[in-house]
Amino acid sequence: MLTGDNGQLFGWSQATWNLLDQAGILLGVALPTLTLLLGVLAWIKRDRLRAWLRRNRFPAVGGLVREDARWTAILFTVSRKEVPTWVMQRTRPSWVGFIGSQSQAEPVQALEHVAAEAGIRVVGTRLVRDPDDPAEAVAAARELLAALSASGVTNVAVDVTGGKVPMSLGAFMAAEEAKVDSIYVSVEYRNGAPQSETASIRRVSGNPGAMAATNTARA
Numbered sequence: 001m002l003t004g005d006n007g008q009l010f011g012w013s014q015a016t017w018n019l020l021d022q023a024g025i026l027l028g029v030a031l032p033t034l035t036l037l038l039g040v041l042a043w044i045k046r047d048r049l050r051a052w053l054r055r056n057r058f059p060a061v062g063g064l065v066r067e068d069a070r071w072t073a074i075l076f077t078v079s080r081k082e083v084p085t086w087v088m089q090r091t092r093p094s095w096v097g098f099i100g101s102q103s104q105a106e107p108v109q110a111l112e113h114v115a116a117e118a119g120i121r122v123v124g125t126r127l128v129r130d131p132d133d134p135a136e137a138v139a140a141a142r143e144l145l146a147a148l149s150a151s152g153v154t155n156v157a158v159d160v161t162g163g164k165v166p167m168s169l170g171a172f173m174a175a176e177e178a179k180v181d182s183i184y185v186s187v188e189y190r191n192g193a194p195q196s197e198t199a200s201i202r203r204v205s206g207n208p209g210a211m212a213a214t215n216t217a218r219a
Contacts, residue, residue: 069201070091070092071093072093072094072154072156073093073097073155073157074093074095074156075097075098075099075123075145075156075159076097076098076099076111076159077099077100077137077159077161077162077167077168078098078099078100078111078162078163079100079104079107079162079163079164080162081107083187084098084111084159084162085114086187086199087159087185088118088120089118090201092118093120094120095120095121095122095148095153096111096121097122097124097126098111098124098126099126099137099144099163100125100127100162102129104127105127108127112125123153128140128167131166131167132164133166133170134166134167137166137167137170138170141158141174141175142174142177145158149178156180157175157206158172158174158175158181158182159182159184160172160182160204161185175205176205180206181203181206182203182204183202183203183206184202184204185201185202186199186200186202187200
């Protein structure tokens with residue numbers, strides 16, 4: 001039997017049942033109040049909540065980029081000048097920016113001249129002290145993306161082909177934060193030189209509208 005000698009369920013005392021009853025009443029009052037408070041907080045912080053819900057959704061990952069894909073601005077991580085030069089010639093952006101290491105200042109300067117000769121504006125150049133620290137690349141890319149945004153530029157891609165891996169990772173993270181396309185160039189090398197006829201622009205993450213119709217297109 002479920003009742004005890006005192007006639008109460010489970011043999012619990014009347015005082016215990018009264019306490020549970022009061023706790024149930026208190027919970028019934030507190031739960032709607034808490035729900036209301038959370039709803040108000042969610043409304044106040046709705047922009048941050050929306051950003052949290054949408055973060056790192058990667059709307060399109062991988063695949064070749066269409067031959068006619070164009071960006072108003074492209075930021076490059078740089079180790080050599082040949083690949084960024086090819087990308088600028090193919091996509092013809094209006095703006096570019098460069099992120100390199102202090103030990104690779106020469107190719108960055110060469111790319112600035114290439115851009116100037118092509119009539120492309122340089123939003124800025126950032127040379128990181130430690131290319132093995134992705135935080136420096138994140139900060140550099142954020143600064144350049146902010147400068148482009150301040151100039152009203154919205155159609156932006158970040159090319160993470162060049163530089164050391166931590167630098168590319170940092171630039172990619174900044175691109176994801178800013179919700180802009182991230183791309184890289186696949187190219188074959190012969191005798192240490194990139195072969196432009198083998199090059200193709202591929203997506204890391206970004207706008208699916210720039211994706212090639214098939215995976216057989218070549219740059």
